[in-house]
Amino acid sequence: MPCEICGCPNVKWLRVSTVARHFACSTKKVRRLIKSGCLLGVRLGREWRVDHASVDRLVQECSLVGDPRPPQ
Numbered sequence: 001m002p003c004e005i006c007g008c009p010n011v012k013w014l015r016v017s018t019v020a021r022h023f024a025c026s027t028k029k030v031r032r033l034i035k036s037g038c039l040l041g042v043r044l045g046r047e048w049r050v051d052h053a054s055v056d057r058l059v060q061e062c063s064l065v066g067d068p069r070p071p072q
C-alpha cells in the first residue's frame, strides 16, 4: 500500500529513481534536492537512497492543498 502523503511505496528508504518517477522529475533533480538539504539521503556506493520521511515533509511543506501550518 503506497504512502498516503507522497504516494511512494511504504519503505523507509526510497530509490532516487522511484522518487523521481513519483514527482515526474529527473533523478538529477532529486540528487540536487538531497545536496541542497531539502531531502535527506544516504549514499550507498554509487547510488543514493532517499529518506521517506523527508519526502513526506517536503510534500507537506510545499503542497498547496491540505492544511498548511500557519507561519510562526
Ligand SMILES: [Zn+2]
Binding pocket: 003, 004, 005, 006, 007, 008, 052, 055, 056
Ligand atoms: Zn510518503
